[in-house]
Amino acid sequence: MLTKISLEGEWSLQLDAAKQGAELPYTDVITLPGTTSHARKGPVNEHKLVGALTDEYLFEGYAWYAKEVVIPEELAGKTCFLYLERTRMTTVWVDGQEIGSRNSLNTAHVYELSGKLGAGSHTITVRVDNTDYPTKGGHLTSPDTQTNWNGITGRIELQFYGESYLNGIRLDPDLSARSVRITARLEGAAGVRLTISAASFNGASKHEVNERAFTVSPGDISLQYELGQGALLWSEAAPHLYNLSITLKDDKGEVADRHELIFGLREFKTDGDKFTINGEKTFLRGKHDGLIFPLTGYAPTDVEEWLRILGIAKSYGINHYRFHTCCPPEAAFTAADILGIYMQPELPFWGTITEETDEGHNQAEQDYLISEGYEILKAFGNHPSFVMMSLGNELWGSRPRIDAILKAYKEFDDRHLYTQGSNNHQFMPEVLEHDDFFSGVRFSRDRLFRGSYAMCDAPLGHVQTDSPSTMKDYDDAIVPPDFGKGGENGEQAGGTIQIQYGTEAKTVQAGDGSGEWIPQIPVVSHEIGQYATYPDYEEIEKYTGPLKAENFKIFRERLESKGLGHLAAKYFESSGQLAVACYKEELEAAFRSRRLAGFQLLDLQDFSGQGTALVGILDAFMDSKGMITPEEWRTFCNDAVLLARFPKYNYASGESFNAHVELSLFRSGAPESVSLQWKLAAAGGQTLAEGQAEAAVPAGANYIDICDLAVDLPAVERMTKVVFSLQLAGTDIRKNYDLWLYPSNVSADFSGVRMFEELTDEALALLEQGENVLLMPKPESLENAIEGFYCTDFWCYPMFRSISESMNRPVPVGTMGLLIDNTHPVFRDFLSEEYSTYPWWNIIENSKSIIMDGTAREWSPIVQTIDNFERNHKLGFLFECRVGAGNLLVCPLDADKVSGTPEGRQFLSSLAGYMKSADFKPQYEASAAELREMIR
Known part of the structure; x- marks a missing residue:
């Protein structure tokens, strides 16, 4: 380019929702670059979304933009192009003469105006249409993410060239x-x-x-x-x-x-089951990105903002971005170049690829999507950060057709690695001939390599169902130990299967199953995590742009209508701590998996739509929620991660603590050896055991087995929290695990305590007479109760409740951990935080929580299960009250199933001790009728 004239600034504007055509004179003005919504143009949107942010000035239709530009004499007659960096579907006129139309959603719209601009004044008119796209557009046009905006963002300019110029460098x-x-x-x-x-x-x-x-x-x-x-x-x-x-x-x-x-x-490149950068193996520590920008509603096009965004992600150990059904503006690639982030754009498609002979085949849409891929490669392919590309999200349909598209892209541009799509064919995946890597969540119904799943995609993952430990990895799922000894398929090949399809359900052909197979290329786990946290209603005030958090306001009103508004901040904090623990468990499983090539997290930040999925440790603004620091997060998400394998977190006095310590190492400049310092210390600081171990680091090794530890744990008089800490000397590489020790002679002595499994007339009579009563109903006997589930909710309860119902499958439990009054005297002998920790896992999994809706605010459960923002039940796992002259403690727990564990015995013992103490003096008085209505 020789020179340019910027067209940024004031443009005339006319909104034309009915698409009737421009009427002169234009009645409004707007500053470009920007959008009609960000400029607050058009009528106020009266429709308030519950499942996403609300675009306050949503406009859909034709928007006409016009600007006068003066061409100086020295530029008259030069080769000239109009450059619109990012927009929707456009048509351009110069002085009333139509020039043409463009429809790329991912790349710039460029119009040649050579010979159209003599010296003097000219009017350039651009009509932008944000309706009737050639494809649905994925997250490029979705109200769940950056909204279906209308406007022109980024650079808007006339570019002038000399007699000779270069094109398509x-x-x-x-x-x-x-x-x-x-x-x-x-x-x-x-x-x-x-x-x-x-x-x-x-x-x-x-x-x-x-x-x-x-x-x-x-x-x-x-x-x-x-x-x-x-x-x-x-x-x-x-x-x-x-x-x-x-x-x-x-x-x-x-x-x-x-x-x-x-x-x-x-x-x-790839080398077997790993990616390489300049010949060195690397492990992808990725995050999903759907272009969520709540202050503008559209993606930024300036490098500085992308440096801020990607820099925050990198501070949490992220080295890879997967863009869900979208491609970011060029500034994102430039910032990734500067910071060293591996980028994977994706075609804006979430659907079915069909053959010409298939029913419902849409050749125009398919041609458009293929052309978008070529445009992305030509526009951004020079960036070193652009290393991977996907054909779309969770695609179905013709594998031969998908592979043919893949083959054509690879022949056109071999600078990048390609995959058929992200999690294609879900329960019936297959590596295609031209796949460079595979992105998914399972190889069959039971060969899972992710930690959590929706109920409609059951079986659930190990974080949701397995007793907590640090033993899990995905190596056996990737290459089964009994491989070759008999086929196993998730579904019958050639039949139909009901699947989650976007935010709905759909029945599709299962297609030809690949039978029993193992991948021979790198495997990336798709959209891992999805651990929900409760909303932070203080965040509402941050939405100062065109997008408003009307969904948050509705959720807050629902909670307040249930009399629980005062607990919102505690719900947010406690659910967040559980989500962090779940993420740690899943990420460590990925780093322990020696056959895995990387993961794509969903997500480091909250997702604004699809029911409102608050799955981030950062909010939608990429601001910390205060749950964990970047430094602590990097102890389990970085280029070097210390890992200890041990079977459980809860131990009785005198048990042996056995752990295998290893190192996942993808850091350049690895040393020849490492020195491990380890320690077991009580929370108060007393050292229980410590030691050191040396290990050689073979050249090029990425997984180093450092040592095996066997420590006889000391006898303790009280339940004690112990921190197991690991540190590589002279480095930032460290790790902490919390363990719990229990006295071995503990038993639950309920002698003298009147215990019942049902609220019988006898129990009520004893209460009236002044007795202390423990009501411990068998969980399966309760109707007005929610199943005990330790893990927090997956993604978003409203969305997956709806999908499960439409598929006639069990709905998710939908709870989000515990809120615990840990200063209550019932916990004198059971050490607890305010939020869920592993001593609670076995207890909660064998329990239910009683629905206490409509009870007085003053009747606050000692242990409350946090419900999701759709139901907002008041859920009591442990609560007490006065009844007549007596005192009642209620705990819907199967004591027989927990009494065989040290933590279960400790909990029951603490209950018994409390009930026999002078501290057992409930303040709230309940009636027998109230109890009968609630406990049934």
């Missing part, structure tokens, strides 16, 4: 030759000279490359530019970049065209 790095191949199309006259120079930036090391000159002729050109053996390489650890300058001069020596490009010399 492509940079192909050649790591082995330390060079870059530059290909382009030269338009214009013959006899022009092209000069290339490069200088490194973005690192402590500097490198300049000598300028080289070439004589080139019109047409396709291809040049090899040597960087030399001192060339700096780009990676996550050292994202060295070059400013690559390309200048075109005519036969008079005058500049006709110039380009300044960012270039990174790198090679992102």
Whole structure:
């Protein structure tokens, strides 16, 4: 480009929802770049969304934008292009003459205006349509994420070129030759000279490359530019970049065209079941991104904002972004280049790929999607951070057709790795011939390599169902120990299967099953996590842009209508601590899995839509929720993670604590050996045991077995929390695990306590007479109660309740952990936090919580189960009251099932001790009728 005229600033505006055509004169103005919603144009949206943020000024239809521009004499007649960086479907006019239309959702709309702009004043009109897209658009147009905005964002400019100019510049790095191949199309006259120079930036090391000159002729050109053996390489650890300058001069020596490009010399490949960067193996620590920007409703196009966003993610150990059914603007790739983030854009599609002969085949949509892929590759393919690409999210349909599209992309641009899609064919996945890597959640119904699932996708994951330990990995799911000894399929090949399809349910053909198989390429676990937290209603005030948190307001009103509004902050904090623990358990399982190549987290940040899925440790603004620091998160999500394998968290006095300590290591510059320092210390600081172990680090090793520990745990008089800490000397690599020790001679002595499994007339009579009564109903006998479930809710209860109901499958339990009055005297002998911790796992899994809706605010359960924001039940697992002259303690627990564990015995003993103490003096008085109505 020789020069440009920016068109940013004030434009005339006319909104045309009915698509009747522009009427002069225009009646309004708007500042571009921007959107009609962000500018608060159009009528106020009266419809308030419950399952997503509400766009306060939602406009859909034609929006007409017009601007007068003055072309100076020296630019008149030059080759000229109108450049609209990011918009919807556009049609352009110059002085009333229609120029053409463009419809890319992912890349710039470029119109050639050569010969249309003489010296003087001209009117440029752009009509933007945000309806009737060639495809649904995935998260590019979804109200769940960045909204279906109308407008033009990013650069809006007229670009002028000389008589000769370069088009379609492509940079192909050649790591082995330390060079870059530059290909382009030269338009214009013959006899022009092209000069290339490069200088490194973005690192402590500097490198300049000598300028080289070439004589080139019109047409396709291809040049090899040597960087030399001192060339700096780009990676996550050292994202060295070059400013690559390309200048075109005519036969008079005058500049006709110039380009300044960012270039990174790198090679992102696969080696067996792992990815490599410049020959070194790497492990993808990814996050999902759906372009959620609640202050604007659209994705930023400035590098500084993307540096902030990606920098926050990197501070939590993230090195990879997967964009769900969308592609970010160029600024995101530039920021990722600078920071060292591996990027994976995705076609804007979430549906079924069909053959021409299939019923419902939509060739126009398929052609559009394929063309979008080529446009993405051409627009952003030069960025070193662009290393992977996916054909869409959870696709179904023709595997041969999907593979053919994949093959064509790879032949067109081999600089990236490709996958057929993210979690394609769900229960019946298959690696296709042209897959470079596989992204999914299972290889059959029971070969799971994720920690949590929705009830409609059952079986559930190990974080949701297994007794807590640190033993889990996914290696046996990826390569079963009995592989080859008999087939196992999740569904009958060729039949039908009912699946989650977006936010709904759908019956599809299962297709041809691949039988029993193992992947021979890297496997990335798709959308792991999804652990819900309760809303933080203080966040409502942060929505100062066009998007409003009307959903949060509705949730808050629901909670307040149940008389529970005063507990909102505690719900948020306690559910958040449980979610963090669940994420730690799942992430560590991924790092222990030696056959896994990486994961894509869903998510580090909250997801604004699909029922409102608050699954992040960061909110939708990428601000911390205060649940965990980046430093602590990186102890289980980083390029080097210490891991201990042990079978449980709860131990009786005198038991042996056995742990295998290992290191997941994908950090450049690994040492030849490591020195481990370990310690078992009581929470008060007293050291119970400590030691040191040395281990060699073989060259190129990524998994190092450091040592096995066997420690005889001391006798304790009281339940004691112990911290098991690990540290590699001289590094930031550390890990803490909480364990709990229990005295071995504990038994639950309920002698003298009147115990009942049902609220009988006898129990009520004893209460009237002044007796102390323990009511411990068998959980299965209760109707007005919610099943005990330790793990927090998956994704979002309203969405998956609806899907489960439509599929005629069990609905999720939908609870979000415990809120515990841990200062209550009932816990004198049972150490507890205010939130769920592992001493509670076995207890809660063998319990129910009674629905106490309608009871007085003053009757607050000692242990309350946190319900989701749709139901808002007041759920009591442990509560007390006065009845007549007596005192009642209620705990719907199967004592027989927990009494065989140290934590179960300790809990029951603490209940018994409390009931026989002078502290057992409930303050709230309940009537027999109230109890009969509630406990049934």
